[in-house]
Amino acid sequence: MIDAVDRTLIGLLMKDARASNRALARAAGLAESTCLSRVAALERRGIITGYHASVNLERVNRGVEAFVQIKIRPQALGTVSAFCDELAELPEVLRVFLVTGASDIQALLAVASPHELRDFVLSLAQRDEIADIRSSIVYLSRQSPQVYIPA
Structure with missing residues (x-):
């Protein structure tokens, strides 16, 4: 199950997969260490499966x-x-x-x-x-x- 914070982080990463942890933390209203562990947990759980380049x-x-x-x-x-x-x-x-x-x-x-x-x-x-x-x-x-x- 994911919560509102997870949804926010996923949405931010879908808009900009190259966003820094600092920018993600600010936008989500989290401490940088909390943001880093939340994103890592989303990756471990298979919710975030990768980061991709968009090609013209x-x-x-x-x-x-x-x-x-x-x-x-x-x-x-x-x-x-x-x-x-x-x-x-x-x-x-x-x-x-x-x-x-x-x-x-x-x-x-x-x-x-x-x-x-x-x-x-x-x-x-x-x-x-x-x-x-x-x-x-x-x-x-x-x-x-x-x-x-x-x-």
């Missing part, structure tokens, strides 16, 4: 984002977890989701161009376990700076 994909020549929806053949559904693991290892893939609905898997990709997306989809479509594959290019994306954590 266009500046690293991966400015075309797309979702690829994949339907797995019924006889291959037993291997869907391993397939997701393999998919996640591909350099174009940012995230992989096992979902309900018309598709079984959704993958978020970042590639250099629509042509590269087409080549990726055509290459993936050759896999025997895939029954259907579709893609949707992302025109606009926004990310929330925080995750809502209920009291």
